[in-house]
Amino acid sequence: MIVADRKSLQEILAMVKDDKKILIVGCKGCVTVCNVGGLKEVEILASSMKIARKKEGNPIDIDINVLERQCDNEYVAEISESVNDYDAVISLACGVGPQFLSEMYKDQTFYPGVNTTFFGGATQHGVWEERCAGCGTCAIHNFGGLCPIARCAKSLMNGPCGGSSNGVCEINKDTDCIWDAIVRKKMEAGELEDLMGVKGIKDWRTARHGGPRRSIREELVQGNI
Amino acid sequence: MRLSYPADIKVIQVPCTGRVDILHLLNAIEDGADGVYVAGCLEGECHYIEGNLKARRKVNYVKKTLTELGIEPERVEMYNLSSAQGARFAEIAIEMVEKIKALGPSPIKSSHAA
Ligand code: SF4
Ligand code: SF4
Numbered sequence: 634m635i636v637a638d639r640k641s642l643q644e645i646l647a648m649v650k651d652d653k654k655i656l657i658v659g660c661k662g663c664v665t666v667c668n669v670g671g672l673k674e675v676e677i678l679a680s681s682m683k684i685a686r687k688k689e690g691n692p693i694d695i696d697i698n699v700l701e702r703q704c705d706n707e708y709v710a711e712i713s714e715s716v717n718d719y720d721a722v723i724s725l726a727c728g729v730g731p732q733f734l735s736e737m738y739k740d741q742t743f744y745p746g747v748n749t750t751f752f753g754g755a756t757q758h759g760v761w762e763e764r765c766a767g768c769g770t771c772a773i774h775n776f777g778g779l780c781p782i783a784r785c786a787k788s789l790m791n792g793p794c795g796g797s798s799n800g801v802c803e804i805n806k807d808t809d810c811i812w813d814a815i816v817r818k819k820m821e822a823g824e825l826e827d828l829m830g831v832k833g834i835k836d837w838r839t840a841r842h843g844g845p846r847r848s849i850r851e852e853l854v855q856g857n858i
Numbered sequence: 859m860r861l862s863y864p865a866d867i868k869v870i871q872v873p874c875t876g877r878v879d880i881l882h883l884l885n886a887i888e889d890g891a892d893g894v895y896v897a898g899c900l901e902g903e904c905h906y907i908e909g910n911l912k913a914r915r916k917v918n919y920v921k922k923t924l925t926e927l928g929i930e931p932e933r934v935e936m937y938n939l940s941s942a943q944g945a946r947f948a949e950i951a952i953e954m955v956e957k958i959k960a961l962g963p964s965p966i967k968s969s970h971a972a
Contacts, residue, residue, distance in 0.1 A: 688929065
C-alpha cells in the first residue's frame, strides 16, 4: 500500500489560518489501512483543530467526509454539491487525492494533510517499511525476492557496497543492509551462483527518470469487459 | 460506604476503559472541560485483558496532542484503582480537581458557554 504520515498540527493549522469553514476529507484506501487518513484520523484532526482555534479565540467550522477512494473520479465526484461551500479543503489521502480533487474542482483550494512517503507494508503493529520504489521493471526474482532498488540505500544491483557491516547498512544503524540479506538467503538456498553474473545497466526509463508514467489497458479504454 | 467527592466532576460510566476513545477525550476538551481523567482498573486486572492499558495509550496520545497545541497535558490523566477502592476513588477525584484548579480554567472557551 501507499504509506503516509500526518503532517504536524501546526503545519496544517497554518495552511488554513485565514479560513473559517473547512472540509476535511479522508480516504478509505491505503491511508485508512496505515491509520493516517481514515474516518478515525479525520475526526481526531477535526477535533484537534477545533480545540486549537477555540484556544486562539478564532473558532473554525469543520465538516468531515471520507471517500471510498480519492484516486478515482467517480468517488471524487461525490462531493460536487458541497465542495464549494468551504473556504478550503484538507485531504488526508496520499498525494494523489488532493490532485484528483484539485483537477475536478478548479475553484477550490485543497491542502495535503499528510506526507506521502513510500510503497510498503506493516512489519508490526504501528510500523511500516518501504518495499518497492515503483521502478517499472520488477526484477526481485533475481535477488531472492528482496528488492535492492527500494531497500538498498544506493539501489545497487551487483552486490553490497563496502559499507555493509554485520547486516547493517552504513546509512544508519537502524537500517538493515538488504544486500546482506539477499546474499545470505541465496547462500542458504545453495543458489549463490545466481548472483554471480553481472547485471547489466538497469534501464531507468520505466522508473520516474523517464518522466511521469501512464498505464493504459486498451481493452478497458474501449469499454467494460 | 458513603464517600463524597467534589461536585465539579461529572462521571461518565463505560463498561471498560477500553471503550474510552481518543475522540471522547478530545471532544470533552473541545467542549470546554477543564480536565478529563479516566479511572480504570488496576493494571493487570482488566476483565478484558488490556482495556485499561489501551486507555492509558489513548490518554498519552491526547496529552501529546494538547502539548502540540500549547495546552497543559496534565488536563488529561489516567488513574488506576480497583472497584473495591471507594476511598481511593474519592481521593483521586479530589487530587484531580485540585490539580485542575491550580492550572486554572481551560483556555478553550466552551461552545456551550459561548
Ligand atoms: S524491482 Fe522495482 S518494481 Fe520490483 S519491488 Fe523493486 S522497485 Fe518495486
Ligand atoms: S550497506 Fe547494504 S543496503 Fe546499505 S548502501 Fe551498502 S549495499 Fe546498500
